[in-house]
Amino acid sequence: MTFPRRLGWAVLGGLALVWLPWAFSEYHIHIFTISLYYVILAIGWNLLAGYAGQFSLAHHTFAGLGAYTSALLVHHTGVPILAGIGAGVVLAAVVGYGLGTLCLRMRAIYLALATWAFAESVRLLIQVEYGFTRGDLGFRTPMLFGTPLPTPYFYLFLGLALAVGLAARQIVGSRIGTYLRAIRDDEEAAAVMGVDTFKWKRVAFVISAVFAAIAGGFQGHYIGLLSPTPMKFNEMAMVIIMVVVGGLRTFPGPIIGAVFIELLSELLRAWGEIRMVLFALLVLVVVRAYPGGLVGLARTATARLPQWAPCK
Amino acid sequence: MTPVLETRGLSKRFGGVVAVDGLSLTVGQGEIRGLIGPNGSGKTTTVNLLSGLYRADAGEIVVRGERTERLRPHEIAARGVGRTFQVPKLFGNMTVLENVLVPALAAIDRGTERPLPEVLERAGHLLEFVTLQPLRDALAKELSGGQAMLAQIARAFMVRPLHLLLMDEPFAGVHPTIRAVIIESVLRMNREEGVTALVVSHEMPELRRLCSRVSVMHEGTLIAEGTLDEVANDARVLEAYLGR
Numbered sequence: 001m002t003f004p005r006r007l008g009w010a011v012l013g014g015l016a017l018v019w020l021p022w023a024f025s026e027y028h029i030h031i032f033t034i035s036l037y038y039v040i041l042a043i044g045w046n047l048l049a050g051y052a053g054q055f056s057l058a059h060h061t062f063a064g065l066g067a068y069t070s071a072l073l074v075h076h077t078g079v080p081i082l083a084g085i086g087a088g089v090v091l092a093a094v095v096g097y098g099l100g101t102l103c104l105r106m107r108a109i110y111l112a113l114a115t116w117a118f119a120e121s122v123r124l125l126i127q128v129e130y131g132f133t134r135g136d137l138g139f140r141t142p143m144l145f146g147t148p149l150p151t152p153y154f155y156l157f158l159g160l161a162l163a164v165g166l167a168a169r170q171i172v173g174s175r176i177g178t179y180l181r182a183i184r185d186d187e188e189a190a191a192v193m194g195v196d197t198f199k200w201k202r203v204a205f206v207i208s209a210v211f212a213a214i215a216g217g218f219q220g221h222y223i224g225l226l227s228p229t230p231m232k233f234n235e236m237a238m239v240i241i242m243v244v245v246g247g248l249r250t251f252p253g254p255i256i257g258a259v260f261i262e263l264l265s266e267l268l269r270a271w272g273e274i275r276m277v278l279f280a281l282l283v284l285v286v287v288r289a290y291p292g293g294l295v296g297l298a299r300t301a302t303a304r305l306p307q308w309a310p311c312k
Numbered sequence: 313m314t315p316v317l318e319t320r321g322l323s324k325r326f327g328g329v330v331a332v333d334g335l336s337l338t339v340g341q342g343e344i345r346g347l348i349g350p351n352g353s354g355k356t357t358t359v360n361l362l363s364g365l366y367r368a369d370a371g372e373i374v375v376r377g378e379r380t381e382r383l384r385p386h387e388i389a390a391r392g393v394g395r396t397f398q399v400p401k402l403f404g405n406m407t408v409l410e411n412v413l414v415p416a417l418a419a420i421d422r423g424t425e426r427p428l429p430e431v432l433e434r435a436g437h438l439l440e441f442v443t444l445q446p447l448r449d450a451l452a453k454e455l456s457g458g459q460a461m462l463a464q465i466a467r468a469f470m471v472r473p474l475h476l477l478l479m480d481e482p483f484a485g486v487h488p489t490i491r492a493v494i495i496e497s498v499l500r501m502n503r504e505e506g507v508t509a510l511v512v513s514h515e516m517p518e519l520r521r522l523c524s525r526v527s528v529m530h531e532g533t534l535i536a537e538g539t540l541d542e543v544a545n546d547a548r549v550l551e552a553y554l555g556r
Contacts, residue, residue: 175417175420175421178406178410178413178414178417179417179418179421181403181405181406182403182406182414184405185402185403185404185405185406186401186402186403186404188365188385188397188401189397189401189402189403190403190414191364191365191384191385191386191389192363192364192365192385192386192388192389192394192395193386193389193394193414193415193418193467193468193470193471194386194389194390194414194415194418194419194421194422194471195386195414195418195421196384196386196418196421197386198384249405
């Protein structure tokens with residue numbers, strides 16, 4: 001596709017997204033907003049697991065850290081919300097750096113287990129510290145725009161998702177992206193070719209933690225009530241499902257996957273927890289039959305299109 | 313003249329197995345040295361120690377006068393040591409050209425990068441050198457075993473400045489035509505850029521064309537050194553290969 005054509009499609013898509021709040025109900029806009037929250041989480045995890053090959057199971061925890069840090073700071077010290085969110089992002093970066101330093105010399109399943117243990121520890125800590133976090137009772141947070149109506153938050157998350165997406169694309173297209181892909185494909189070969197594998201894995205870990213904390217921080221001040229429930233493993237599983245179904249290691253994969261799974265999840269809301277079983281089956285089908293996910297499927301279909309065209 | 317590579321009392325054990333046992337080896341500037349020995353004699357472990365993938369239990373590794381046994385692999389690469397693996401380890405989801413560019417991109421991180429046009433020209437030149445230019449845009453995972461070996465060699469040549477090339481069984485399972493390309497490539501880099509090489513191999517005809525001297529390992533130690541003809545007649549070598 002030529003650049004002007006691509007630009008045209010991008011402008012058209014952008015206009016369609018901006019127009020959404022006029023065409024849909026508040027409920028639908030809320031769902032779209034939550035989808036965009038997941039888009040940010042999925043982009044971050046895809047950068048870490050898809051491009052760098054580091055299978056962390058603590059991604060959702062960084063979103064929770066961002067949300068709780070901001071909410072607690074705003075509540076206890078009275079700092080402006082944006083400063084609270086900023087502090088949450090900084091804390092996530094610092095914790096990500098520390099956790100990365102501890103865990104990123106581990107391989108595969110050990111890294112997954114260590115990050116999962118960290119995630120559960122943080123969740124349990126928040127759950128049991130009633131005096132400070134109110135645990136399962138939930139912690140009230142002030143609304144960023146002073147209203148629970150979803151439209152301004154939809155635009156906010158649209159902007160955030162766009163910014164995070166462009167940042168991730170920039171990273172993947174840069175030399176850092178090449179280091180990460182080399183590390184994922186063969187860490188030993190990357191190291192003997194001069195790549196400081198540990199440093200760049202940690203950089204990817206911190207960046208993905210920052211993305212998650214940005215999403216979590218803003219989402220906390222949209223939902224208005226924090227609880228440790230979204231820090232359960234279910235949430236991490238949802239992010240993994242979104243990326244795998246959308247297309248691991250592709251740029252549009254996590255975006256398409258997050259929107260698709262979140263919308264599907266809403267459609268199947270009446271099914272309760274059975275949804276997770278359906279999603280698990282979906283992942284099995286995708287991994288077995290379409291490893292490239294929805295993006296891979298679309299690319300295959302597009303490649304076949306000219307053969308079906310009756311004339312050129 | 314300072315040797316390019318020197319090991320003194322180098323040792324590595326895995327549990328109760330001593331893989332390398334007090335190895336002392338010296339490779340001079342501009343030399344292409346063969347490293348031979350029966351299976352399990354510690355040759356690959358030695359290469360892994362020299363490239364930093366394994367940490368030595370004892371002993372010293374000196375590359376161009378600098379101790380490297382405590383350095384990490386990327387720090388050793390930064391000192392001009394490149395290597396290839398017996399089973400080619402390419403970045404499968406990257407193109408052949410991208411694979412070859414990785415050492416040059418890694419140099420940017422160290423602040424020792426070269427101008428991009430120069431890097432691209434050298435990558436193209438090296439791919440031409442190893443006959444892979446037509447496949448530069450192919451994914452590395454689509455290459456045959458021999459082509460993958462050639463891509464590995466081109467990639468190692470991109471480490472700049474390359475002082476020492478470590479090659480682990482470059483001829484294993486490779487077609488004779490590709491073997492000839494490998495030999496020609498190494499000889500040319502040695503002739504034109506003065507690259508020193510340590511080549512682990514079991515393939516004597518190829519080593520005869522490539523190396524003036526070989527070192528023989530057995531049970532983790534050096535048992536003989538000299539030309540192929542000299543070591544072929546050495547009693548300890550015959551005993552190591554054939555048994556008593």
